[in-house]
Amino acid sequence: MIDNIAVVGAGQVAAVAARTLRRRGFEGRIDIFGDEPHWPYQRPPLSKEYLTDDDESGLFLLTESWCARNDVHLRLATSVTAVRPGRVELSDGWEIAASRVLIATGGAPRRLPGAAGARIHYLRTLDDARRLRPALRCGARILVIGGGFLGSEVAAAARSRGAEVVLVEALAAPLAPVVGSELGAVCADLHRSEGVEVHLGEPVESVEETADGVVVTTSRRRLEGDAVVVGIGMVPNTAIGQRSGLAVDNGIEVDEYCRTSMPDVFAAGDVANHFHPAYGRRVRVEHFDNASKQAVVAVDNMLGRATVYDEPHWSWSDQYDHTLHHTGEAGDWDEVVVRGSASDRDFVAFFLRDGVLRAAFGIDRGSEITAARALIGRAVPAHILKDEDVDLMEQV
Amino acid sequence: MWVYAGELAELAQRKKKQVTVGGRAVALFLVDGTVYALADACVHKGRSLSRGTLWRGAVICPGHQWAFDPATGRAEDQQVCQPTYEVEVRGGKVFVESNERIPSETP
Numbered sequence: 001m002i003d004n005i006a007v008v009g010a011g012q013v014a015a016v017a018a019r020t021l022r023r024r025g026f027e028g029r030i031d032i033f034g035d036e037p038h039w040p041y042q043r044p045p046l047s048k049e050y051l052t053d054d055d056e057s058g059l060f061l062l063t064e065s066w067c068a069r070n071d072v073h074l075r076l077a078t079s080v081t082a083v084r085p086g087r088v089e090l091s092d093g094w095e096i097a098a099s100r101v102l103i104a105t106g107g108a109p110r111r112l113p114g115a116a117g118a119r120i121h122y123l124r125t126l127d128d129a130r131r132l133r134p135a136l137r138c139g140a141r142i143l144v145i146g147g148g149f150l151g152s153e154v155a156a157a158a159r160s161r162g163a164e165v166v167l168v169e170a171l172a173a174p175l176a177p178v179v180g181s182e183l184g185a186v187c188a189d190l191h192r193s194e195g196v197e198v199h200l201g202e203p204v205e206s207v208e209e210t211a212d213g214v215v216v217t218t219s220r221r222r223l224e225g226d227a228v229v230v231g232i233g234m235v236p237n238t239a240i241g242q243r244s245g246l247a248v249d250n251g252i253e254v255d256e257y258c259r260t261s262m263p264d265v266f267a268a269g270d271v272a273n274h275f276h277p278a279y280g281r282r283v284r285v286e287h288f289d290n291a292s293k294q295a296v297v298a299v300d301n302m303l304g305r306a307t308v309y310d311e312p313h314w315s316w317s318d319q320y321d322h323t324l325h326h327t328g329e330a331g332d333w334d335e336v337v338v339r340g341s342a343s344d345r346d347f348v349a350f351f352l353r354d355g356v357l358r359a360a361f362g363i364d365r366g367s368e369i370t371a372a373r374a375l376i377g378r379a380v381p382a383h384i385l386k387d388e389d390v391d392l393m394e395q396v
Numbered sequence: 397m398w399v400y401a402g403e404l405a406e407l408a409q410r411k412k413k414q415v416t417v418g419g420r421a422v423a424l425f426l427v428d429g430t431v432y433a434l435a436d437a438c439v440h441k442g443r444s445l446s447r448g449t450l451w452r453g454a455v456i457c458p459g460h461q462w463a464f465d466p467a468t469g470r471a472e473d474q475q476v477c478q479p480t481y482e483v484e485v486r487g488g489k490v491f492v493e494s495n496e497r498i499p500s501e502t503p
Contacts, residue, residue: 016473289461292473316460323459366458370449391410393449 003028005302006088006098008080008240010034011043012288013104013269015061016295018072024303030072031096033088037077038126039064044288046129047150048318051136051157059126082243083265100302103241103252103260103267104295107234107286112145117209119227123150124234135227138162143216143225145204147174147188149317149324151231155196156319165196166223168216170203178326179361180333183349186342187324190363194320234286236271249273251284256308258298266302268294277310278377279329287315312359312376314369325369328359328376337385339368348372355379368392401492404485407431414446418494421446422481425455425466432466433481433492439471445478469497 005021005028007014014032021030034040040061050059067074079091083103087095109122121132136142136158144151144158147169155165171177173184188198202218207228214228241252247261251273258266258274269291273284290313300307314327322345330351340347340362348362348369357380360372371392384390401415407426414436415422421436423446434455436446443459450456454463454472462471469478482493 019473296473314461325461364458366443366461367447367449367456370451370456370458370461374451393451396451 002026002099002303004031004098005029005100005102006031006033006096007102007104008033008083008088009104009106009237009269009271010036010038010040010074010076011104011106011269012040012061012291013102013295013298015040016292017102017104017268017299018062018067018070020296020299021303022070022072024299024305026299026303028099030070031075031098032072033075033078033080033090035077035079036125036127039074039076041126042288043124046126047123047153048157050129051133051154052160054133080240082240083246083262084244085263099264101265102295102298102302103265104269104271104291105237105240106270107236109230110233110235112204112207112230112232115207115228115230117214119209119214120207121227121229123154123229123231132227132229136161136163140164140227141166141213141225143168143214143223143228144231145207145216145228146231146233147171147191147198147200148231148233149315151229152187152191152319153317154229154231155191156194159194159196159320165191166225167191167196167198168202168204168218168223169198169200172201174200178330179349179351180336183336183342183361186345186347186363190319190322190345234270236273236284238271241267241271250282253282256310257301257306258294258309259301264302266298268298274309277308278312279331283313283329285313285315287313289314312373314373322363323366324361324363325366326359326361327369327373328357330359333358335382337382339386339388340365350380350385352380352382355381357385371396397494398484398491399494401433401490404431404488404490407490411450412446412448414444415492417481417492420494420496422492423448423455424483424490424492425450427453427466431483431485431490433483434464434466434469435479435481435496438462439476439478440474 041059082089141164142158144167173181174187176184206217208215216223236251238248241248247253252267270286273282297309312328317324333351335352337350348365351359374396411426423436438457448458469480479496484491
């Protein structure tokens, strides 16, 4: 008998889990614990439209009235210290009974040592975005460290607000480990075409706040600006896992059912280092769709409906007027087949190993990405992948 | 009112087509022998659903991969719905009722 379910963390996983629990007919109490003071909100817009439009509507995931109607109890600005069999412990000393617990504590921005100050920004939370938005003003000079999805989106948002942008990436090309240096260079060129000053292969040596700005020193140059945004990845929030005695290694370890090493305790989203049957090993993924899908799988397994999470991961990034998509994991690919034109930034690239589709990456090619999600793990001939006249869904 | 939107045969190969009904862009989809009509501009960010894909019976938007039920316009785990239109097929011709249907939104 499941009396009550606690979700630790109040982001995308919590919102999807609460909705899914009610949709599945679970009638017990649901508690959601969040350490931020805000109602659950979406993070993807924080580096995109939230920075360009002064609009917070549509950001929030659960409404007060829905929670009231559905016996969902939000405990905001509340820290959970540990999970014990049948209960969670709060930092104020209280304990809350929970027959099942879902840990979805996400992560925190990876920080550059010594880089802190009013003009030095990291971006993860709504408060971070509220602080950053006014800095991206017309005529300001914004230094962005990191050419991944986050840094690239901030660069695009800053340009659309009329700021000058300098993007610094330590690697020879953005996203190179995921999509290779040639397609990474295409992404760098997208920024250049929008007027961004891009410096590649330049690790940052120091970030300092001055009386009226910031100074970033790379391996090759000294850059001055009005503000700096550091987007160099995140670290999972695993403290609760460690205090609870859960298996933790690059996140909280879970199996393909989202189960942690403690019975009746599950984890999902950015914090979950999950065993993925398609890869035969654990992987931790920091994307919206992964959080949403794992929340559903965790709920199903909490309710005794054995469900495996084995879909290919996918993610997107909105930059300027373009949407970039990625799905799967290329790993050590031996063939890249490009459909469309990479130099025109209208393409999808398929990554194969021994003729089997492993991953795809594209710009403004959402329908081919859907097809790739369906085809990953299968052998698909290169001439089919390349041929614009072939509807790839017919290969599914 | 009912508006002629095209021939059923035009949906046979690609299973989808963008048409204009009452001055508005509408996306037609053929799923297991039934024709469905949805507003073409995705309710999320306005991308064209007719440039999207049918997968597992859902219409997948090419913008951000939202998955819509073609019959109801409901999006999987989203709080907003895509407007849909009533469809009739008579003698191989597709007719669309030009008044859109917007289902009630549920979280």
